[in-house]
Amino acid sequence: MATARSLAYLAAGILAGAAGFVWTVAALVTVGLLSVTQLGGPAFLGAAWVTRRIATVERHRVGWVLGRPLDEPYEPAAPGAVRDRIAAVARQPATWRDLAWLLVSFPLGLVTGVAGVVVTAVLLGAVAAPVWLWAVPNDNAPWPLRPLLTTTAGRFALCALGLLLVPVAAALLRRLARAVAAAARALLAPGAHLRLVREAARLAETRSRVVDAQAAELRRIERDLHDGAQARIVAAGMTLALAVRKLRADGGTALFDVDLARRQLEEALAELRRLVRGIHPPILTDRGLHAALAALAADSSLAVSLRGDPAGRYPAAVESAAYFVVAEGLANAGKHAEASRCGIVLNRTAGTLEVTLTDDGRGGADLTGGGLDGLRRRVEALDGTLTLTSPSGGPTVLHAELPCAS
Numbered sequence: 001m002a003t004a005r006s007l008a009y010l011a012a013g014i015l016a017g018a019a020g021f022v023w024t025v026a027a028l029v030t031v032g033l034l035s036v037t038q039l040g041g042p043a044f045l046g047a048a049w050v051t052r053r054i055a056t057v058e059r060h061r062v063g064w065v066l067g068r069p070l071d072e073p074y075e076p077a078a079p080g081a082v083r084d085r086i087a088a089v090a091r092q093p094a095t096w097r098d099l100a101w102l103l104v105s106f107p108l109g110l111v112t113g114v115a116g117v118v119v120t121a122v123l124l125g126a127v128a129a130p131v132w133l134w135a136v137p138n139d140n141a142p143w144p145l146r147p148l149l150t151t152t153a154g155r156f157a158l159c160a161l162g163l164l165l166v167p168v169a170a171a172l173l174r175r176l177a178r179a180v181a182a183a184a185r186a187l188l189a190p191g192a193h194l195r196l197v198r199e200a201a202r203l204a205e206t207r208s209r210v211v212d213a214q215a216a217e218l219r220r221i222e223r224d225l226h227d228g229a230q231a232r233i234v235a236a237g238m239t240l241a242l243a244v245r246k247l248r249a250d251g252g253t254a255l256f257d258v259d260l261a262r263r264q265l266e267e268a269l270a271e272l273r274r275l276v277r278g279i280h281p282p283i284l285t286d287r288g289l290h291a292a293l294a295a296l297a298a299d300s301s302l303a304v305s306l307r308g309d310p311a312g313r314y315p316a317a318v319e320s321a322a323y324f325v326v327a328e329g330l331a332n333a334g335k336h337a338e339a340s341r342c343g344i345v346l347n348r349t350a351g352t353l354e355v356t357l358t359d360d361g362r363g364g365a366d367l368t369g370g371g372l373d374g375l376r377r378r379v380e381a382l383d384g385t386l387t388l389t390s391p392s393g394g395p396t397v398l399h400a401e402l403p404c405a406s
Contacts, residue, residue, distance in 0.1 A: 003170040005064045006177035010109075010116035012061065013180060017109030020054055020102035027051065028099075041082045048089050055098040058105070059188050065181040073097070073190035075197065093191055101187040108183060112176045123169045126162030206380045232268035236261045288312065289319040293326055293344060300330050302339060302359070308346025314353055318404045321378050322346075322355045325386070328375050329357040329398045337361025337396055348404070355400040365390035365398075372398075 027047040034043040056072065063069035073094040077085070089095055190198070239261040283292045290310045297304035314322070326344055333339040339361030347354040367376060367388040379386040383403050390396040 003173055006173045007116055007120055009061065009064045009177045010113045010173065010180070012113075013105065013109030014113035014117075016058065016061065017106040017113070020058070021106035023050070023054060024099055024102040041086050044086055045082070045089065048095055051095075051098050051102065054102065055188055058101065058184060062181050062184045062188070065177045066185070070185060070189045073188070097187045097191070101184060104183070104187070108180060112180050116173050116176055119169050119172060123162055123165060126158050126165070129158040129162070130156055206377075206383070232264055236264040236268060239264060284319050284323055285316070289314060289322055290346065292319070292323050293346075296323070296327055296330065297344065300342070301334050302330065303341045304330070304344065305342075306344045306346075308344075309348065312346070312348060314348075314402075314404045317382055318353055318402045321375075321382055321384070321402055322353060322400065324378065325355055325375050325398065325400045326357055328372065329359070332365060332372070333357075333359035333361050333396065337363065337365065337394070339394075339396075351403060353402045353404050355402070357398040359394070359396050361394050361396055362392075363390045363394035363396050364392050365396050375400075 027050070031040065031043050031047050034040045052074065059070035059072065073092075075088075075092055077088070079085075243261060283295055288311075290306070290308050290312060293306055293308075297306055313319075330342060333342050337359055339359035342357065342359040345354075345356040345358075347356070365372070365388060367373065367386070372386075372388065376386045379400050379402060384401050386398075386400045388396070388398055
């Protein structure tokens with residue numbers, strides 16, 4: 001199949017190269033002649049638009065050999081006047097690299113395409129020699145070929161030789177196609193500049209999400225402290241103050257108030273500990289991710305299985321993100337999915353920690369929900385990915401990939 005795609009790519013390159021070359025020459029001449037008139041700017045933009053469409057077709061055609069089309073290397077179109085749009089298009093290296101490929105592809109496609117077609121035709125002719133060669137007179141063939149072309153035994157020998165050369169010809173066709181595809185990728189794929197621009201934009205977006213997520217988290221912590229633990233501690237202080245007054249008047253009736261204050265302080269301390277665990281569980285620092293997830297599984301109302309390396313340690317940010325992915329997944333499985341069983345798998349491969357959580361609930365979960373959306377932002381902040389598969393009826397699979405140093 002790969003050989004057939006390679007042959008199709010080489011053969012199509014003859015026509016595609018010729019068409020691209022003719023268009024490029026016509027576009028250059030037309031734009032050059034119109035450049036001294038008011039139509040020069042629109043002609044340039046129109047020619048660039050058509051050239052990009054042709055180059056896009058070439059990127060898809062390269063996918064026959066490489067397995068996937070090349071990504072487009074163009075920056076977003078700049079709005080504004082014609083002059084601004086011309087400047088924006090002209091500044092992009094991809095504009096001129098497209099033209100370079102359309103010029104180069106003609107001789108390159110012609111040579112490699114003809115070579116591929118000729119090799120295939122000769123090989124097929126040799127394999128089918130006993131079928132057709134008897135009808136072609138070859139009396140004047142030179143001696144080395146005369147026995148092969150004029151005798152029945154020679155024609156079958158030629159067929160056997162063709163069959164033996166099929167793997168060699170197939171390898172040659174694939175190498176020729178890969179060489180042309182490599183040249184196309186060098187000119188048509190996004191360059192280093194655009195890759196850096198896109199990476200910077202992606203990083204800026206993910207970092208912005210991190211800032212928003214952290215700000216929301218700080219507001220949540222402040223609200224919880226103000227409405228929960230702080231209120232309890234204030235109440236305990238007031239109760240103790242009342243107890244002091246009663247003790248001064250009558251020591252016997254104040255014991256209940258003192259005991260109540262003690263219980264309130266214990267509840268406030270427990271809540272503060274829960275808040276601390278919600279920010280970063282101490283067990284992560286002390287014993288690592290596997291132990292923290294084991295403790296989380298033990299506290300869950302579901303039947304949870306955990307697989308992974310108990311001794312594996314990862315960067316603190318990675319362990320924290322993985323922990324909260326599992327914690328949110330378990331909470332959702334028990335609260336919303338009505339699950340009874342859940343499986344957690346930790347797998348480290350080639351500098352990446354993969355965390356997979358699967359439950360047998362009813363499914364229908366949505367990654368855009370509040371809790372999962374916050375987790376996605378947290379994972380993306382580490383240049384990781386979070387995916388969710390949750391068809392109606394289940395099962396639900398929450399999968400996170402987090403880069404970590406090997």
